[in-house]
Amino acid sequence: MKFSVSVFVALAFVSLPSSVALSRDSSSSAAAQEPLKLILGSPNFGSWKGVISSADSLAPGPSSDFSDYLVLAADRTKRPDILRAFKPYRGGWNITNNHYWASVGFTGAPGFILAAVWILSFGSLLVVYHCCKWRVCEKAKGSSYNSRRICLILLIIFTCAAAVGCILLSVGQNKFHTEALHTLKYVVNQSDYTVGILQNVTQYLSLAKTINVTRFSLPPNVLGEIDKLNVNLNNAAVTLQETTTDNAAKIKRVFYAVRSALIAVATVMLILSFLGFLLSLLRHQHLVHIIVVSGWILVAVTFILCGVFLILNNAISDTCVAMKEWVDNPHAETALSSILPCVDEQTTNQTLAQSKVVINSIVTVVNTFVYAYANTNPSPNQDHYYNQSGPPMPPLCSPFDGNMEDRECSSQELSISNASSVWESYICEVSQTGICTTVGRVTPEIYGQLVAAVNESYALEHYTPPLLSFRDCNFVRDTFESITSDYCPPLVRNLRIVNAGLGLISVGVLLCLVLWVFYANRPQREEVFADPRPQVKDGPFVNGLDSHHHSGDESKLSA
Incomplete structure (x- = not known):
């Protein structure tokens, strides 16, 4: 047991x-x-x-x-x-x-x-x-x-x-x-x-x-x-x-x-x-x-x-x-x-800070591409040319500043939650050689890479807090309660x-x-179910009485 x-x-x-x-x-x-x-x-x-x-x-x-x-x-x-x-x-x-x-x-x-x-x-x-x-x-x-x-x-x-x-x-x-x-x-x-x-x-x-x-x-x-x-x-x-x-x-x-x-x-x-x-x-x-x-x-x-x-x-x-x-x-x-x-709280904060570093690094990669490649108009002889054109793409918003504190996104920036849907309108049609044949700032292949980066940032931003709540024992406390x-x-x-x-x-x-x-x-x-009163038992003395009694009766009958 x-x-x-x-x-x-x-x-x-x-x-x-x-x-x-x-x-x-x-x-x-x-x-x-x-x-x-x-x-x-x-x-x-x-x-x-x-x-x-x-x-x-x-x-x-x-x-x-x-x-x-x-x-x-x-x-x-x-x-x-x-x-x-x-x-x-x-x-x-x-x-x-x-x-x-x-x-x-x-x-x-x-x-x-x-x-x-x-x-x-x-x-x-x-x-x-x-x-x-x-x-x-x-x-x-x-x-x-x-x-x-x-x-x-x-x-x-x-x-x-x-x-x-x-x-x-x-x-x-x-x-x-x-x-x-x-x-x-x-x-x-x-x-x-x-x-x-x-x-x-x-x-x-x-x-x-x-x-x-x-x-x-x-x-x-x-x-x-x-x-x-x-x-x-x-x-x-x-x-x-x-x-x-x-x-x-x-x-x-x-x-x-x-x-x-x-x-x-x-x-x-x-x-x-x-x-x-x-x-x-x-x-x-x-x-x-x-x-x-x-x-x-x-x-x-x-x-x-x-x-x-x-x-x-x-x-x-x-x-x-x-x-x-x-x-x-x-x-x-x-x-x-x-x-x-x-x-303890210090370790939790360190883990959160590490996740914020990764998110900011991903946002930096995405925005570097947006500013250096997507929103430029290079000549055909440049290595990052794929005939990108049209209105410039909005950059991705970093949810944290340099001190890893929360910051609000500006009106020109896209949040991690809606960046993929907004950037979809900046996709161009490409030829077999990968060159844009229509107006657009990114090719479908590059768009997929951007979405992967955004998904990674989204995952860390939304799945890290529940994981940290496990470490804070909040989830365990709710379970035990x-x-x-x-x-x-x-x-x-x-x-x-x-x-x-x-x-x-x-x-x-x-x-x-x-x-x-x-x-x-x-x-x-x-x-068991008989009359519980004591019964008269047979015996020599009793039989003698009975014999005497019967003989008396017989004498009376004969008289």
């Missing part, structure tokens, strides 16, 4: 967009060009954990100064720690801490203790019953009519209680299974959204390597940085997608296994309760004994399942509370800091229904087992 819960939580973390982290160099000049680096923040992927070039680029992890450390779900997790001689655990929610799991495991102790007590106590009772069977049978035969009737009524009540528990268990496990799959689907969808963003950025970055407007292209250093970003983003998308798919499949198998086990328990217990009741009514003592032994083992299994689901209930509740507290303090130093690192508000309550509620069903089955069948043995050894049917 620890595995299933940890895998679920790990998948939730690794499949969220915050699993891609940025790193920065100690040098400020190199930091502006430091590429994205992948980090999968899950304890299940040890080789990826903590792959960060500089620790100061992340939200601070646990330190010796606990004054700034936020213990998640502190009130809920104050439980005895089995690994520390049952001393109180005060470390809060932390799935990477064995002491946390030891404290959560302690919450299932009632079910496990009941299972052990039941196995020993009822086993001893069965041994005593078989060793002293004749005494039990004599007491049963001598029991009163009212006690046998009360026993029958109790059997009916406890059998109905067990049946109600089976129904609760079936309904609860079905709802829990549905809600668990919905939660998993939501997390996977969030992962798919992240992968889609990364793949879109990767595709547009791949286009940057082909940007070549006639003789103008991006500087080699910018192309190098684009290549690094492209490789890292592609690796992040592929790894994230594969990890999410693999973990989702494992979790689904766990969910279906749990569902099958609960359905089997509900079905077997329902059949067992009614079969035992029927056999006890028909006085099939040997069959009743077989049913009793089977029920003895199954009740112990049910108590163990109660303990397991108590652990699962507390683990999920702890996780939901921890997520809620982290949502309120996303950048606080918590147990999630080593699992879900968030990039949705999970805690929409998915946690039904999960916890349905787990309680499952526990209630298991408890009702355990108690109902447990009490039925005791009554089956005694009720199956009751007297014959006709004796």
